[in-house]
Each structure stands twice: as structure tokens, then as C-alpha cells.
Amino acid sequence: MNPVVQTRDLSKRFGRVQALAGLDLSVAEGEVHGFVGPNGAGKSTTIRILLGLMRAGGGSATVLGGDPWADASALHRRIGYVPGDVSLWPNLSGGEAIDLLARLRGARTSDPAYQARRRQLLERFQLDPTRKGRTYSTGNRQKVALVAAFSVPAELLILDEPTSGLDPLMDAVFRTEVAAAVAAGTTVLLSSHILSEVERLCDRVSIIRAGRIIETGTLAELRHLTHTEVAFADADVTPAELAGLSGRLPGAQDLVAGDGRVSFTIDGAALPDLLPALAELRVQGLTVSPPTLESLFLRHYGADGEGQSDTPGASPDQLRHER
Amino acid sequence: MTSAAGTARAAITPPPATAVPTLWPMLRLRWRRDRVQVPVWLLSLGLIALLSGIAVPASFGTVADREALVQIAVGTPSILMLRGEPRGPAADALLFFSLFANLAAAVAFMSTFLAVRHSRAEEEAGRSELIGATVASRVVPLVATVLFGTVAALGAGAVVAAALVVAGLDPTGSLLTGAALAGTGVVFLGVGLVAAQLMCTSRGANGLAAAVIGVAYVLRAVGDAGGTPAADGLSLASAWPSWLSPIGWGQRTRAFTENNPAPLLLALGCAALLVAVAVLLQSRRDTGSSVFAERAGRPAAGALLRGSWGLAWRLQRSSILGWAITGLLFGLLAGSLGETVVDLMEGNPVFQNVLVGLAGGPGAIIDLFTATLFSLVGVIAAAAGIQAVLRARQEEAAGVAEAMLSTGLGRIRWLFDYLTVGVVAIALVLVAAVAGAAVGLLPTDAAADRIESVVQAGAAQVPAALLLLAVAAVLVAVLPRLCIGLSWGLLLAAVVIGQFGDLLDLPDWVQDLSPFSHTPVVAAAEVDWSGAWWMSALAVLLAAAAALGIRRRDLAG
Ligand SMILES: Nc1ncnc2c1ncn2[C@@H]1O[C@H](COP(=O)(O)OP(=O)(O)OP(=O)(O)O)[C@@H](O)[C@H]1O
Numbered sequence: 109m110n111p112v113v114q115t116r117d118l119s120k121r122f123g124r125v126q127a128l129a130g131l132d133l134s135v136a137e138g139e140v141h142g143f144v145g146p147n148g149a150g151k152s153t154t155i156r157i158l159l160g161l162m163r164a165g166g167g168s169a170t171v172l173g174g175d176p177w178a179d180a181s182a183l184h185r186r187i188g189y190v191p192g193d194v195s196l197w198p199n200l201s202g203g204e205a206i207d208l209l210a211r212l213r214g215a216r217t218s219d220p221a222y223q224a225r226r227r228q229l230l231e232r233f234q235l236d237p238t239r240k241g242r243t244y245s246t247g248n249r250q251k252v253a254l255v256a257a258f259s260v261p262a263e264l265l266i267l268d269e270p271t272s273g274l275d276p277l278m279d280a281v282f283r284t285e286v287a288a289a290v291a292a293g294t295t296v297l298l299s300s301h302i303l304s305e306v307e308r309l310c311d312r313v314s315i316i317r318a319g320r321i322i323e324t325g326t327l328a329e330l331r332h333l334t335h336t337e338v339a340f341a342d343a344d345v346t347p348a349e350l351a352g353l354s355g356r357l358p359g360a361q362d363l364v365a366g367d368g369r370v371s372f373t374i375d376g377a378a379l380p381d382l383l384p385a386l387a388e389l390r391v392q393g394l395t396v397s398p399p400t401l402e403s404l405f406l407r408h409y410g411a412d413g414e415g416q417s418d419t420p421g422a423s424p425d426q427l428r429h430e431r
Numbered sequence: 432m433t434s435a436a437g438t439a440r441a442a443i444t445p446p447p448a449t450a451v452p453t454l455w456p457m458l459r460l461r462w463r464r465d466r467v468q469v470p471v472w473l474l475s476l477g478l479i480a481l482l483s484g485i486a487v488p489a490s491f492g493t494v495a496d497r498e499a500l501v502q503i504a505v506g507t508p509s510i511l512m513l514r515g516e517p518r519g520p521a522a523d524a525l526l527f528f529s530l531f532a533n534l535a536a537a538v539a540f541m542s543t544f545l546a547v548r549h550s551r552a553e554e555e556a557g558r559s560e561l562i563g564a565t566v567a568s569r570v571v572p573l574v575a576t577v578l579f580g581t582v583a584a585l586g587a588g589a590v591v592a593a594a595l596v597v598a599g600l601d602p603t604g605s606l607l608t609g610a611a612l613a614g615t616g617v618v619f620l621g622v623g624l625v626a627a628q629l630m631c632t633s634r635g636a637n638g639l640a641a642a643v644i645g646v647a648y649v650l651r652a653v654g655d656a657g658g659t660p661a662a663d664g665l666s667l668a669s670a671w672p673s674w675l676s677p678i679g680w681g682q683r684t685r686a687f688t689e690n691n692p693a694p695l696l697l698a699l700g701c702a703a704l705l706v707a708v709a710v711l712l713q714s715r716r717d718t719g720s721s722v723f724a725e726r727a728g729r730p731a732a733g734a735l736l737r738g739s740w741g742l743a744w745r746l747q748r749s750s751i752l753g754w755a756i757t758g759l760l761f762g763l764l765a766g767s768l769g770e771t772v773v774d775l776m777e778g779n780p781v782f783q784n785v786l787v788g789l790a791g792g793p794g795a796i797i798d799l800f801t802a803t804l805f806s807l808v809g810v811i812a813a814a815a816g817i818q819a820v821l822r823a824r825q826e827e828a829a830g831v832a833e834a835m836l837s838t839g840l841g842r843i844r845w846l847f848d849y850l851t852v853g854v855v856a857i858a859l860v861l862v863a864a865v866a867g868a869a870v871g872l873l874p875t876d877a878a879a880d881r882i883e884s885v886v887q888a889g890a891a892q893v894p895a896a897l898l899l900l901a902v903a904a905v906l907v908a909v910l911p912r913l914c915i916g917l918s919w920g921l922l923l924a925a926v927v928i929g930q931f932g933d934l935l936d937l938p939d940w941v942q943d944l945s946p947f948s949h950t951p952v953v954a955a956a957e958v959d960w961s962g963a964w965w966m967s968a969l970a971v972l973l974a975a976a977a978a979l980g981i982r983r984r985d986l987a988g
Pocket residue numbers: 122125126127145146147148149150151152153154719720
């Protein structure tokens with residue numbers, strides 16, 4: 109089955125800034141695909157290229173089987189989009205903006221089905237469609253774009269940080285609507301910085317850094333890749349013993365000592381070897397925890413060099429020792 | 432439809448095979464947004480045409496009156512520059528001569544503002560991204576703007592033609608006048624659209640387009656001032672520079688006399704070319720990008736950027752520089768043409784007798800000429816000042832003023848910082864113009880006298896500009912939502928009344944409403960400075976009123 113979105117070696121440069129540097133993204137049909145990465149990593153740039161708003165500098169992109177630049181207008185009938193930073197026409201009401209965008213995607217606004225859908229969405233998002241664009245708050249502007257996107261059925265929804273201004277209640281409505289769209293067969297590409305949202309909504313996640321996808325997979329797969337976090341009190345452990353420990357366990361990473369605790373991460377498979385070593389040291393206050401989503405992403409976001417996807421057996425000089 | 436990938440699931444209704452009508456909604460969006468603005472433009476243009484269509488035949492009833500007037504005009508380059516190409520003493524020809532170039536400039540501004548408002552400004556605000564992600568995509572919005580702008584230009588032409596017919600003028604000539612205005616309108620629609628492709632901000636695009644309008648007006652003005660008079664001194668054929676100007680093309684139709692529509696083909700060709708360039712650029716570039724890209728900024732704030740005045744200056748220094756360069760060019764033109772004018776008139780026996788009563792020697796003629804051109808410099812200075820103080824409102828609407836005002840900065844101080852930047856802008860424009868004129872005048876006899884007179888002419892423009900600046904400040908303080916349109920509208924009204932009050936035969940009290948009517952005329956033997964003093968005093972009072980007003984109201988988005 110063809111992926112709904114497929115890019116190969118996609119690149120884009122703005123003057124001296126290399127925004128995308130060989131991006132390979134693949135979004136399968138029917139999934140909710142999370143698109144996460146640090147600020148300025150190239151998420152919005154990728155999305156703009158997928159929408160034909162920008163032309164790729166190099167590489168190729170396919171959306172719903174078409175070329176996003178050349179076939180933009182034909183593809184856009186089948187795509188709904190919510191930008192991260194919604195700007196509305198100051199003297200048009202929200203209702204007018206919603207209808208305009210729906211018409212421009214081929215909906216007949218006199219169609220009772222559309223009207224019913226629109227009414228339902230306005231109610232759920234608690235949006236007053238009679239206010240003028242300039243009088244909406246940030247979150248309400250975003251709701252206008254969300255209602256416009258959800259009111260016309262789409263094969264692909266591209267959402268660029270769609271909930272950054274929503275309150276938790278509206279966030280829940282948003283998740284319900286995404287779930288309903290997916291149940292109807294829509295594929296969703298969701299860029300977000302809200303990790304709990306990504307965790308709850310996404311089937312698969314791609315992590316982008318510096319214009320490249322550095323990891324793709326289900327959350328379970330990503331978790332598996334990432335190491336278990338081990339920490340204990342450093343009261344009775346000498347630096348020499350600590351150095352010995354890292355010598356015995358080449359899989360241990362990010363060794364940090366401070367605040368009375370020593371912590372490091374280690375591949376789940378190496379745990380059976382670790383426990384006897386720790387027992388020998390008679391460590392106190394031992395905790396062993398699976399990685400939180402935060403720590404998972406932070407590892408990838410961090411700027412310490414290339415090769416972010418941790419290869420087991422990193423050299424010992426990668427271990428940090430801080431006091 | 433291309434690329435119907437077989438991936439759609441049955442649950443999603445496949446899009447119907449008919450094409451989505453996107454052009455019509457885009458056109459309606461433009462009309463919906465401009466439903467006040469464009470009609471106001473059209474009605475104002477129609478009103479000016481109607482009033483002058485009635486006034487000119489009424490005030491210059493006899494052929495003898497009109498012949499005398501035309502002879503003076505033919506012999507006075509400063510009149511020609513501000514009016515056009517005289518074509519005989521008929522009342523309707525006289526009207527076309529006095530009105531067309533200025534109406535055409537107004538239509539040009541209507542078109543470039545419209546073009547930029549619906550293209551670059553939308554992109555800058557990020558709304559074109561919402562539209563670009565729909566079926567309308569990248570090019571349809573531009574096509575809609577072209578159609579809408581063309582309809583607006585045709586509307587302007589139709590309204591003016593109708594007004595002239597109602598005023599009782601020859602229908603053929605009236606229609607051709609309208610067509611010529613529409614032709615100018617579509618050319619400048621193209622200019623605005625190309626400027627919007629080139630520049631990355633709507634300010635930059637509007638500035639570039641305004642500069643092109645200015646060049647077109649001046650080329651035509653130079654062509655008319657340097658034209659060849661007929662032997663009877665009752666008509667003139669403009670020189671070649673006016674063929675370089677879209678406004679000149681419209682004027683070349685010579686409506687009411689020769690009624691020759693052929694030059695409008697030039698306008699149509701030029702408009703088509705410009706639109707094609709805009710469409711080509713638009714279809715190739717990224718949404719949000721521009722041909723002249725944004726340069727990287729400096730990494731840290733410079734020494735001047737240390738408060739709200741520094742910010743107001745930093746935000747506007749490039750546009751103020753642009754205004755000042757315009758002033759300099761006008762000054763150079765005024766200064767260097769003065770001598771030529773005297774030579775021209777002295778060499779032409781037709782003018783000798785006309786001019787005897789008009790001026791007391793070549794020096795006085797040059798003074799009159801520069802004073803006339805300096806009345807335009809005064810308008811430029813006022814515009815520069817108004818733009819500077821209106822920036823305060825734009826900062827407020829964009830939400831960035833909030834950040835400034837939530838620091839220790841007081842509101843009065845904030846508004847006054849923009850106001851004083853406006854004063855600086857006025858001063859710079861006038862100083863540049865005076866300097867330009869002085870350079871141009873250096874080779875003349877008794878240059879010191881001439882330069883002294885130009886310095887006075889420059890100083891004479893200050894009070895009216897300050898007054899209009901202060902009015903704009905009051906509007907910012909009291910009517911934030913309307914202040915931008917109102918301020919520019921007031922400037923336009925002041926110019927129309929000040930420059931055309933006599934022509935339109937407006938009652939004295941109406942003419943007195945325009946600050947420009949009270950600007951001292953330096954060419955007169957006894958300069959009356961009283962208007963300057965009370966206008967300055969009024970400006971100070973209004974600035975105080977603005978201070979009161981800004982303290983009392985909410986910040987408005
Ligand atoms: N129009 C543009 N001109 C110049 N540089 C740009 C432009 N758009 C994006 N960039 C640069 O490209 C890089 C990627 O930006 P992009 O907006 O795609 O990031 P992002 O991943 O969406 O970040 P965020 O999470 O902050 O939204 C950044 O360095 C940005 O400064």
C-alpha cells in the first residue's frame with residue numbers, strides 16, 4: 109500500500125539557513141503520525157512543502173500520490189490544514205471565514221450535511237461565529253481554523269501545532285474530533301510540542317532534528333530504543349568505584365553524579381548484567397525506571413553532536429561526570 | 432483531476448469530479464473586505480469630476496476668459512507641471528487639462544493600494560497560507576486580485592465619465608476620459624502587483640509602487656513643462672518624456688479635442704505585461720518569500736535603539752529616508768528648472784505680454800515657480816509626518832505596542848515619541864528639498880536672493896504639515912480603528928481643496944478648511960505669515976488634546 113505522504117531526501121535552504129537537509133518522512137494510510145522536534149527543526153517547512161506552499165529545494169515529495177507543488181490545487185480538495193499561527197481577516201466574522209475556507213475546498217455551504225456538521229463543531233468547540241476576526245483570542249482563532257478543517261471531509265489532515273492555544277477542555281474536544289476523523293478513514297500528520305497529546309493520539313512518531321528525520325516508529329519502538337534510567341544515592345560510592353562501574357558496563361550512558369545521586373541510562377537488555385554490579389557496590393536508594401516520553405524526546409532534541417540515535421556501546425569518554 | 436491516488440478509503444466521500452469554483456469566492460472575499468473602501472474612492476473621484484465639470488464652464492464662461500487663462504497656463508511651466516497639456520480654449524478641453532493628471536494619480540494610488548492589500552499584506556499576515564492550502568492554491572488569489580482591481584479601475588473610469596456627462600460635457604470625451612483613467616488604473620494595478628512580488632513587506636511594496644507613481648507623474652510633468660506651444664499660444668504638445676509615463680498615455684488621448692483612444696493600447700499592453708510578470712513570479716516562488724529577500728539583522732541593538740523614540744525611528748528610518756529623497760528630487764527639479772523656465776519665456780514672444788503683469792522680473796518668476804513646486808513638497812512632508820505617527824496605531828493593532836507599554840513607558844510618552852519622529856520626518860523632507868533647490872539654483876543670477884526665497888518657501892510649508900500631523904495624532908488617540916483611513920483621507924481632501932479649490936469654485940469657507948490654503952505664499956512681495964503662526968499654535972493645542980485622548984482610552988487590537 110502506498111504511503112499517503114512520502115518524502116525522499118527532501119531539502120530546503122533559506123539563504124544561509126539549511127532548513128531541511130535530506131528529510132525522509134513516510135506517513136502510512138489511516139494512521140495518526142506525530143511529527144515532533146525542537147524549535148526550528150524544519151517541521152513547518154516540511155508541512156509547507158507538503159502543501160505546495162513552498163517548493164522543495166531538492167529531493168522529492170509525494171502527497172496522496174501526487175506532486176504537492178505541481179498538483180497543489182487538485183490535492184488540496186482532499187487535504188485539510190490547520191496552521192500553527194492562525195491569522196484571520198480583521199473585518200470578517202469567524203463564521204464567514206469558516207464558510208469561505210470550506211467553499212474553497214469544494215464544499216457547498218448550502219448543503220444540509222455541511223451545515224449540520226458545522227453547527228455541531230461550533231457547539232463542541234464553543235465558538236461564537238459572529239465575532240469579527242480581529243476580536244478573537246489566540247485560542248479562538250485557532251478554533252476557527254480547526255472548525256474549518258474538520259467541517260469538510262478530508263483524506264489527509266495536516267495539523268501544525270493545532271492546539272498550542274487551546275485550553276485542556278478544548279484539547280479534549282480536539283482529540284475526539286481527530287479520533288472521529290481517523291475512524292472515518294482520514295490520515296493525520298500532526299506536528300506538536302505537547303508530548304502528552306502525541307502520546308495519546310499518535311500511532312507512529314517521526315522525530316526531526318536539524319532538517320533530518322532521526323527516528324521513526326511507534327512509541328513502543330522508540331521507548332525500546334531508549335535506555336532504562338537507573339539512579340542511586342552516591343553516599344558511599346567513590347569516584348574510583350564509579351569509574352570501575354562504567355568500565356564494566358560499556359552500555360551505560362549519560363552518567364551524571366550530582367545532588368546526592370548518581371544516574372545513568374542503560375539498554376534494557378543489559379539490565380541482568382547491571383544488577384550484580386550494583387549489588388557489589390551495595391548502592392542505596394536504587395531506582396530503575398523506563399524512560400518518560402520527555403526524557404525520550406529530550407535525548408533526541410539535545411544538541412550534543414550527531415548520532416543522536418544512541419548506538420549501544422558508546423565509548424566511555426561520552427560519559428559525563430559532573431559534581 | 433490529476434493524481435487520483437487509489438488510496439482513498441471508501442469511508443471518505445471522494446471529491447466530486449466537477450471543478451471547485453474558487454475564483455468566485457476569492458472575488459467575493461475581496462469585495463467583502465473592500466466594500467466601504469473602494470466605493471469611497473469611486474465616489475470621491477466622481478464628486479471631484481462632477482464639481483469641476485460644473486465649476487469650470489461656470490467660472491470661465493466666455494471664450495475670452497478661457498483664452499486668457501490658457502495663454503497664462505501655456506506660458507507658465509509650474510502650472511503645466513501641476514496640471515497637464517493645454518489643448519485650446521474650449522471649456523471641456525480646459526477641464527481635461529486641469530484635472531486629468533491629478534485624477535489619474537489618484538486612481539493610480541487606489542490601484543496600487545488595492546493590489547498590495549490583497550497580495551503582499553495577506554502574505555505578511557499569514558492568511559495566504561490558509562488560502563494557499565485550499566483548492567485556490569497559489570495563483571487563483573492573484574487572478575482574483577487582478578480581476579477585482581480591473582473592475583475597480585473600470586468603476587473609477589465609469590463613475591468619472593458619468594459625472595462628466597451629468598455635468599453636461601460631451602459624452603464622447605467624457606467616456607474617453609473615463610477610459611483613460613481606467614487605463615491608468617490597470618497599469619498601476621500591475622505596478623502594485625509586481626511591487627508586491629518584489630518586496631517582502633506591504634510597506635515596502637506600497638513605498639515602491641508610490642515611487643513609481645511619483646516618477647510617472649514627474650515624467651509627465653516634465654514632458655508638459657517642456658512641451659512645444661502652438662503659434663497662437665492656446666495649446667501645447669508635450670515633449671517626449673510624457674510618452675514614458677502611463678499618466679502621460681492617458682493624457683495623450685486628448686479627450687474632448689482629438690478624442691484619440693490609441694495611446695490606451697500602450698496602457699493595456701503595459702498592464703498585461705506587468706500582470707504576466709506578477710503571475711509568473713507568483714507561480715514560481717514560495718508563499719511568504721519575495722524577490723528581494725529580507726537581509727539578516729544586526730545581532731544586538733544599536734546605540735539609538737534605547738527607548739520608544741529609538742524604536743519609532745528605527746522602524747521608520749528607511750521610509751523617512753525615502754520621503755526625504757523624494758523631497759530632494761523635487762527640490763532639485765524646482766531649483767534647476769527655474770532658470771530654464773525664464774529662458775523659455777523670454778525666448779518666446781507669445782508670452783512676453785502675458786507675463787508682464789504677472790511678475791516683476793526673471794527673479795520673481797523663478798520664485799513663483801519654486802514656490803509652486805514647494806507647495807507639493809509641503810504635501811510630501813505632511814504625508815511623511817502622518818505616516819510616522821500612524822505607525823503608533825499599526826504597532827498597537829499588531830500587538831507589539833502592548834509589549835512596550837507594559838514596561839515603564841507611559842502612553843503619552845509613547846505617542847509623543849511617534850509624533851516627534853513625525854516632526855523629524857517633516858523637517859528632513861523640507862531640509863532635503865531646500866538643499867536640492869539650492870544646489871539647482873547655484874548657477875542662476877543673484878543666486879543668494881533665490882536661495883533665500885527657497886529657504887522661506889521651505890519654512891512656509893512647516894505649519895500646515897505640523898497641523899495635519901497633529902490631527903493624525905488626535906485621531907490615533909481618539910479613533911484608533913478609523914484613524915489610518917481618516918488621516919489619509921483628510922490629507923487627500925486638504926490637497927484637493929488646497930490645489931483645486933479655485934478650479935472647483937468651492938466657497939471660501941470650504942477652501943479655508945484646508946491647511947494648505949493658509950500656507951504663506953513666499954513669491955508675493957509682502958509675505959503674510961499670520962496663517963503660519965496660528966496653524967502652529969493650533970498644532971500644539973491638538974498635540975495636547977492627543978495626549979489627553981491617549982490617556983483615556985483602552986488599547987485596541
Ligand atoms: N521563510 C523563511 N525564510 C528564512 N528562513 C526560514 C523561513 N522559514 C523557516 N525558516 C528557517 O528554517 C528553519 C526551520 O523552520 P521551521 O519553521 O520549519 O521550524 P519548526 O520545526 O516548525 O519550528 P517550531 O517548532 O518553532 O515551529 C528555521 O531555522 C527557520 O528560521
